[in-house]
Amino acid sequence: MTCVQLMKAKPFLTWQKARDSCISMNADLLSVNDKEENGKLNPLVRAHIRSRDLLQWWIGIREVGHSWLWLDNDEKYAKIPEWAAGSGRFQSTPDNKCGLFTFKGTLEEAECEQEKPYICEKFNKDIPEPIDYQDSYENDKTQDGSSVSADTEGPKCDLPWEKLHRTCVQFMIAKPFSTWQKARDSCISMNADLLSVNGNEENGKLNPLVRAHIRSRDLLQWWIGIREVGHSWLWLDNDEKYAKIPEWAAGSGRFQSKPGKCGLFTFKGTLEEAECEQEKPYICEQFKERSLGETCYEVSQCLATQNVQCTGTGTKTCNCQSGYYTITDSNRCLKRSLGETCNEVSQCSATQNVQCTGTGTKTCNCQSGYYTITDINRCLKRSLGETCDEVSQCSATQNVQCTGTGTKTCNCQSGYYTITDINRCQKRSLGETCDEVSQCSATQNVQCTGTGTKTCNCQSGYYTITDSNHCLRIRETHK
Incomplete structure (x- = not known):
């Protein structure tokens, strides 16, 4: 055997x-x-x-x-x-x-x-007889011997890793044991780190796991990921500091902030301090890909690969960088198109004339006076002949209207001629093209006629004075 x-x-x-x-x-x-x-x-x-x-x-x-x-x-x-x-x-x-x-x-x-x-x-020859510290071991075992906690949250762990709450851990009990730093280096070599205990709930799940691994008296204390830094205790996975002990570790009588000390987790579920150079067994915590909103140590752990960061005050989490929107279902950080939900305008992919507003759920939408062009995801003014919702969206600023049966378009008001090249609505001088006489700037004795293209011209019996854009009556010659 x-x-x-x-x-x-x-x-x-x-x-x-x-x-x-x-x-x-x-x-x-x-x-x-x-x-x-x-x-x-x-x-x-x-x-x-x-x-x-x-x-x-x-x-x-x-x-x-x-x-x-x-x-x-x-x-x-x-x-x-x-x-x-x-x-x-x-x-x-x-x-x-x-x-x-x-x-x-x-x-x-x-x-x-x-x-x-x-x-x-x-x-x-080195396998010791087990000692009776397993009275509170509550984890079941699968057929292949892997450990499965009673709670169903968190990842599936492959042997020799065991599930602990929302992470996978490995108990390193092979001799020779290691100093705190060498233990951490060993964990890192396996794409892991020394275990950080994130609260009372996780401590409660860890304690029976530790007890289940005790086979001799030198397995009663385990290096974990906490050490003394500047007269406070600091976890490896965040910046949360304790002057003495975390609340969940109450009863840890031998855990005070002293220079050069590192933290041990004991079979009693408490913390103790020890010289970091002592050689002890240790517990590694596997780096798992973390979804948006889940705790992390560094950004490489985040499942989202683009526009993501691992930040936070105290406990750090995977979250979207400023200007990107969190899409939980697909675990991605993206810019938002016009019409899509947003929290702030910087998340909108349209960069001009856009806003993030709404009653209740906010969406990326065009500022007042700009038209939504969904195909190219832009907010633009509309030229004459282009669709519009209201006249303020038309780029022509004078003599224009937004009207139409069904689909509305920017078009010139009655009496003004559409000049497409310069996108303006203007009156027409004598000799210029027109559609109807009201578009002619000359107001008397004028007509809009022509074969094919119509122009503003003087009525019969009137003479065209181009400089002043008038039509004057022709005087008869007396014999």
Whole structure:
């Protein structure tokens, strides 16, 4: 019998680095001793498969002198162990090959420098007998041994990570233990950090988990993510400071602000201080992608990838940068088009003549006097002939109206001629085009006539005086 840990956190490792990692946890790459052990390992491996890159795992066998050698003994195989029959891609070749255990329960060879997940085996002689500190352990176990809290909120955690409230944690109990800083460095190497306890509710869920991991007296205190900074206690995940202890940790008699101290979580659910250079087990908290509105340590944790920030007074949260609107359903930070909801005008993608107003729910909409052009998401004045809702939207400022049956347009008032090129409504001088006589600026003896294009011209019997734009009667010559 043995204890194993399936190491599938990325980045994966080469065979030698995988072995070094196991050894750092007082373990080694797994050696499979017989058919019975293989039969028990195979379903365990299958239970951990979450993606195609978890179909093969480094274990403790490698090619040495044209034979395969297990790490835990000197038994050599020219080709494959009997129990691994069917391993068609497992032969002894003198080119630096190492052994992989597959989801089929067989062995395969691969270049030792390939990066793969791996399986560590705990040294049996170092597994202590459990002591009776599990009286309040309230978590159930799934069939594959992963921990599932009674609450249904938060992420699903892959072994060896366990669910704690809204995050995933891992209890690092392998010897040698670590100082506070080395413990934090270890967590960060796994895309995690030392655990920050965010309140009484989370403390209540953490305490039974800690008790469940106690196997010896040196597992009664655990480094977590709190340390003394400037005579106050500061959590790693936010700027909230305590002069002595958080309210939820009442009863922590050995927790005061002193220079150079770091925080321990105890099996009693309280905090204690200790010299940061002491070596202790520790609890890592996995960096999970956080939705908008959820707590975060840094912006890289936020699920939204654009226009997002991780900020806040005290507890930081993933939130949209200034000028971007929070769309909760799709977890995105976006500018808002005309007609879409907004909180402030800076969130509107239209940049000119726009406002964010409304009774109750506010929307991005055009300022008074500007017309909404949905297709191009702009607020513009309207030229003569273009649709409008009211006359103030027309760019022509004189002699214009917004009228029409059904769809209204900017058009010239009666008696004024539409000059499209300059977008103006004007009276017409003699000789200029017109549609009707009322558009002519000359008011007497004038007409609007013509074949095809009509022009303002003087009636019959009247002479055109261009300079003064008048029509004067022609005098008859007396004989």
